[in-house]
Amino acid sequence: MGALFEVRPADIDETPLDGEQPGDYVKRLAREKAMVVSRLVPDGIVIGSDTSVVADGRILGKPASPADAAKTLQLLSARTHQVMTAVAVVVNGWAEVRLVVTEVTFRELRPDEISAYVRTGEPMDKAGSYGVQGLGGIFLESFQGSYSSVVGLPLRETADLLAQAGYPVWTTWQPGQESLNE
Numbered sequence: 001m002g003a004l005f006e007v008r009p010a011d012i013d014e015t016p017l018d019g020e021q022p023g024d025y026v027k028r029l030a031r032e033k034a035m036v037v038s039r040l041v042p043d044g045i046v047i048g049s050d051t052s053v054v055a056d057g058r059i060l061g062k063p064a065s066p067a068d069a070a071k072t073l074q075l076l077s078a079r080t081h082q083v084m085t086a087v088a089v090v091v092n093g094w095a096e097v098r099l100v101v102t103e104v105t106f107r108e109l110r111p112d113e114i115s116a117y118v119r120t121g122e123p124m125d126k127a128g129s130y131g132v133q134g135l136g137g138i139f140l141e142s143f144q145g146s147y148s149s150v151v152g153l154p155l156r157e158t159a160d161l162l163a164q165a166g167y168p169v170w171t172t173w174q175p176g177q178e179s180l181n182e
Contacts, residue, residue: 010036030086038090048088053128055081072129077109085149089161100154102145
């Protein structure tokens with residue numbers, strides 16, 4: 001998007017609340033992350049985001065073990081699931097959250113490729129045990145929605161929220177500028 005940024009992790013409890021729906025859960029976490037960091041940087045523009053993979057209405061978080069990652073990938077094989085990403089922007093007491101839901105369909109995964117993928121370590125810190133922007137991208141058969149949301153930050157919605165907050169990213173673009181964060 002061309003925006004300069006600094007990463008500040010937010011230490012929050014990511015346990016779902018009793019009866020909390022997946023979309024509400026993701027929005028709550030994005031907002032809480034942004035609010036925690038905004039207290040540390042009160043004059044800053046803070047973006048918080050969270051992504052969950054949802055199958056059969058159940059949130060599939062980051063795997064606890066390689067066996068857990070393999071089990072999750074087998075569950076997603078030859079099926080459609082949802083990737084829910086929420087983004088929150090907080091600035092000067094103003095806060096807004098957007099939720100983006102993308103339908104992702106995996107092709108059928110062979111047990112040997114699941115094992116090989118898990119051995120790479122890539123699934124171990126990813127919701128749903130895969131990274132579409134990495135090696136796991138070969139598992140995608142199709143998707144309906146936002147690719148950048150599946151990667152982890154819905155760019156259009158983030159730019160819209162920043163503009164709504166009075167900080168349109170395109171006003172900082174310079175001729176010949178391809179990317180500030182390569």
